[in-house]
Amino acid sequence: xxxxxxxxxxxxxxxxxxxxxxxxxxxxxxxxxxxxxxxxxxxxxxxxxxxxxxxxxxxxxxxxxxxxxxxxxxxxxxxxxxxxxxxxxxxxxxxxxxxxxxxxxxxxxxxxxxxxxxxxxxxxxxxxxxxxxxxxxxxxxxxxxxxxxxxxxxxxxxxxxxxxxxxxxxxxxxxxxxxxxxxxxxxxxxxxxxxxxxxxxxxxxxxxxxxxxxxxxxxxxxxxxxxx
Amino acid sequence: xxxxxxxxxxxxxxxxxxxxxxxxxxxxxxxxxxxxxxxxxxxxxxxxxxxxxxxxxxxxxxxxxxxxxxxxxxxxxxxxxxxxxxxxxxxxxxxxxxxxxxxxxxxxxxxxxxxxxxxxxxxxxxxxxxxxxxxxxxxxxxxxxxxxxxxxxxxxxxxxxxxxxxxxxxxxxxxxxxxxxxxxxxxxxxxxxxxxxxxxxxxxxxxxxxxxxxxxxxxxxxxxxxxxxxxxxxxxxxxxxxxxxxxxxxxxxxxxxxxxxxxxxxxxxxxxxxxxxxxxxxxxxxxxxxxxxxxxxxxxxxxxxxxxxxxxxxxxxxxxxxxxxxxxxxxxxxxxxxxxxxxx
Numbered sequence: 001x002x003x004x005x006x007x008x009x010x011x012x013x014x015x016x017x018x019x020x021x022x023x024x025x026x027x028x029x030x031x032x033x034x035x036x037x038x039x040x041x042x043x044x045x046x047x048x049x050x051x052x053x054x055x056x057x058x059x060x061x062x063x064x065x066x067x068x069x070x071x072x073x074x075x076x077x078x079x080x081x082x083x084x085x086x087x088x089x090x091x092x093x094x095x096x097x098x099x100x101x102x103x104x105x106x107x108x109x110x111x112x113x114x115x116x117x118x119x120x121x122x123x124x125x126x127x128x129x130x131x132x133x134x135x136x137x138x139x140x141x142x143x144x145x146x147x148x149x150x151x152x153x154x155x156x157x158x159x160x161x162x163x164x165x166x167x168x169x170x171x172x173x174x175x176x177x178x179x180x181x182x183x184x185x186x187x188x189x190x191x192x193x194x195x196x197x198x199x200x201x202x203x204x205x206x207x208x209x210x211x212x213x214x215x216x217x218x219x220x221x222x223x224x225x226x227x228x
Numbered sequence: 229x230x231x232x233x234x235x236x237x238x239x240x241x242x243x244x245x246x247x248x249x250x251x252x253x254x255x256x257x258x259x260x261x262x263x264x265x266x267x268x269x270x271x272x273x274x275x276x277x278x279x280x281x282x283x284x285x286x287x288x289x290x291x292x293x294x295x296x297x298x299x300x301x302x303x304x305x306x307x308x309x310x311x312x313x314x315x316x317x318x319x320x321x322x323x324x325x326x327x328x329x330x331x332x333x334x335x336x337x338x339x340x341x342x343x344x345x346x347x348x349x350x351x352x353x354x355x356x357x358x359x360x361x362x363x364x365x366x367x368x369x370x371x372x373x374x375x376x377x378x379x380x381x382x383x384x385x386x387x388x389x390x391x392x393x394x395x396x397x398x399x400x401x402x403x404x405x406x407x408x409x410x411x412x413x414x415x416x417x418x419x420x421x422x423x424x425x426x427x428x429x430x431x432x433x434x435x436x437x438x439x440x441x442x443x444x445x446x447x448x449x450x451x452x453x454x455x456x457x458x459x460x461x462x463x464x465x466x467x468x469x470x471x472x473x474x475x476x477x478x479x480x481x482x483x484x485x486x487x488x489x490x491x492x493x494x495x496x497x498x499x500x501x502x503x504x505x506x507x508x509x510x511x512x513x514x515x516x517x518x519x520x521x522x523x524x525x526x527x528x529x530x531x532x533x534x535x536x537x538x539x540x541x542x543x544x545x546x547x548x549x550x551x552x553x554x555x556x557x558x559x560x561x562x563x564x565x566x567x568x569x570x571x572x
Contacts, residue, residue, distance in 0.1 A: 033470050054470040064338055065463045066514065066523050075463070078456050079471035106518060 002027055003185045005041075009163060011129070014156045016172030016192070017165040019182030020205055025165045028182055029134055032163070046130070053123030055133040058115050063108040069094065069118050070103040076122035085125055093125040094118075097151060113144030120151065130161045137171060149175050169196070173218040196220065309543035317437060318429040318549065322535040324440040325493040326553075328447045329505035330531035332489045334524055335482055337510040339462050345490070345506045347396040347403070349499050351377045352491040354403040357410040367439060370491040378487030379480060427498025427550045429539070436496050443492040447485050458482055459520065501550035505531055508557040516564045530560050 002024045009015055009032070019025050030036040033054065034045060046052060053076075067075075073093050077085035094100050097117040107118060116136050123131055133152065137145040145168075153175055156162050166172060172179065172192070179195045181188045183204040188195065196218060201209040208223035309315050336345045355373030359366030377399065451458065460468045461478045469475050493502045509527040517523035538553030545552075 035466070035469050052470070054467055056464060056466050060466055061464050062338070062340075062462070064340070064514075065459075066517055066520055067463065068519055071519065075456075075460055076467075079460055079468060079473060 002031070002182070002187065005031070005187045007032070007180055007187060007189055009130075009161065011161055012159075013178055014152075014162045014176050015164070015178045015180060016176030017163065017180045017182060018167065018169055018172055021167060023182045023184065025167070025182050026134065028180070028187060029132065029163070029165050033132065050130060051126055051128040053126060053128030053131045055116075055119045055123045055131065055136055057135045057138060058112065058119065059138070061119075065107070067107045068104050069099060069107055069110070069121075072107050072118050073103075073122045073125050076125040080126055089125060093121040096124055096155075097121040098147075111144070112140050113147060116140065116144075116148055117151070120148075120155075124155075128160065130163070131155060132163045132165075134165045135167070136164065137166060137168060145171070169201070169220045170218075173220055192218075306540075309540050312543075314430055315539065315543060317432055318539055319536055321432045321437055321440050321496045322429050322539060322549075322553065323532050324437075324444040325497050325502070326505050326509070326531035326535045327528055328440075328444045328489045329493055329497075329502060330509035330527045331447060331451060331524065332486050333506035333510035334513060334527050335458065335462060336486065336506050337514065342507060343393055343396050343400075345486070346503060347400045348374050348377060348487055348490045349494065349503055349506075350400045350403040350407070352487075352494045353499055354407040354410070355491060356494060357407040357414075361410040361414045367436075367492065367495055370494060371488060374487035374491040375484055378483035423495075423498070426548055427494075427496055427501055429496055429501075429549050432496045439492050440496060443488060447489060450481060450485055454478065454481060498550045501553055504550075504554040504557060508554070508561055509534075512557070512561045512564050515561070515568050526564075530557060530564075534560055 005028065007028070017025050017028060027036060031038060031043060033052070034043065037043070070090055073090045074085055076093075077089070090103065091100060094103055097120050099114065099117055099121060102114075107115065110118065120131075120133070120136070131152075136148050136152070140148065149171055152162055152164060162176075164172060164176065173196055176192055179190060179192050181195055181200070181204060188200075196211055198209055198211045201211070201220065205222070208225075210221050210223050212219045212221070310319070333345070336342055352370040352374045355370030356366040358364070358373070359369035362369075457468075457473060457478050458481070461473060461475045462482075465475045468478075490502055490506075493505070497505070509531040510523075512530045513523035513525075513527035516526050534557040535553055538556040539549055541547055541556060542549040542552040547555075
């Protein structure tokens, strides 16, 4: 349950939505997307002309389905349109996520990182202006995690607005410009510089947090001594 | 394949194998003999010029009577079985039911709702039993019962302390108990129970055939029109919702067509065969097909070919038709699994 949420998303933003497990990040996201309706207050929907690409958590998909990569990407188009996207459009979406030439491989046989790329490709096939990603790096190893985050950064540089929900503070710390910190029913918004400070994070997570800088990158860790 | 699916497959095949080798016993000899009804129907039907006479055994010793039709003949013509009018009707009915149920079965297996399929079949049984007991049209009552349950299961998401499987299990047990009680209270209880389990493909009426034809055409139209949406809401309902697709409505369409498919097929095919059609062709398709269209194609082909082969086997080897078709489908699944294992 979230209370008194006030969150603006502006064109060109790279917004990271972070917070502890169970704080309500996914609830906030589903509210933004219109899947959940607020019990009080108002959600101003995005303009109908705004194309929104949604990338769900991999775990929410049923991998028993015998679908190829091409089938999954085409589904992203067919959810919005009654015609076929055409091979060129599907190939372009797959090329943008680095999976060109693999379109006939079965989705369930891919690695976690490749599946995530397919899902981003599926969202990109409608050429969205806003891309919304829910925990895209869950369960990925370090190189795959880095590759996915670099991909989102490139898509942002190409002119797309990004909303990325994650529980991994270190990822958004170095990619997002704006943050929405979700914790204990409240949402605090601001720039990464404003919000990623030790005192605020310590209060939000209930454990002592340290924020350091290594080679120009912001690193956030729980204080090991706090657990002793 | 999930272990629960394998267990359900075994549970399906085991009674079919036992039913294929019936042993005479007090219960069997006490039950009204469908053979006699079939023989009466054949004798009373007008002669069909150009077809060989239907072999009817009047001299079966009483101690060997059992509730299965008996069609042994001496002809060496392998197509002899297909020339009889009642066999042609049985094949047509079986193929129509098998195509509708096999198509729906792919969604049932992919969406991991096999238990819902069993629950719906049991609700349809209870509907038939209620119809028999109250002297109402059994198919209509079964259709209404399954459609109501389908609408409930497809739309309502009750919060509670038990899993959806447990709730479906409750429905299954209650519907089964009610069906047995109502059939026991009706005048022809045991015969009705047997027919509900094994079906009556060989004696299917013209109205039964029409019902099945309407079902097959209806399922085909709805699912061809809504194929992409049904796949999308089954694979990734959340993204479909975000895209503006009415997920609840498409779920309802799927559940309603499933309820109609099960209830209409039940009287001709019986509980065992309907459930077999829902499960085995779909699993065969999933074992062999790389893509969804291929899975559907293999499932439909398995169901239709197994129906024709199973009925031929039933005619030639004097097996009950429903279990014979289940056994043939199982052999098809075993062969497909073996070939897939070799190719992989």
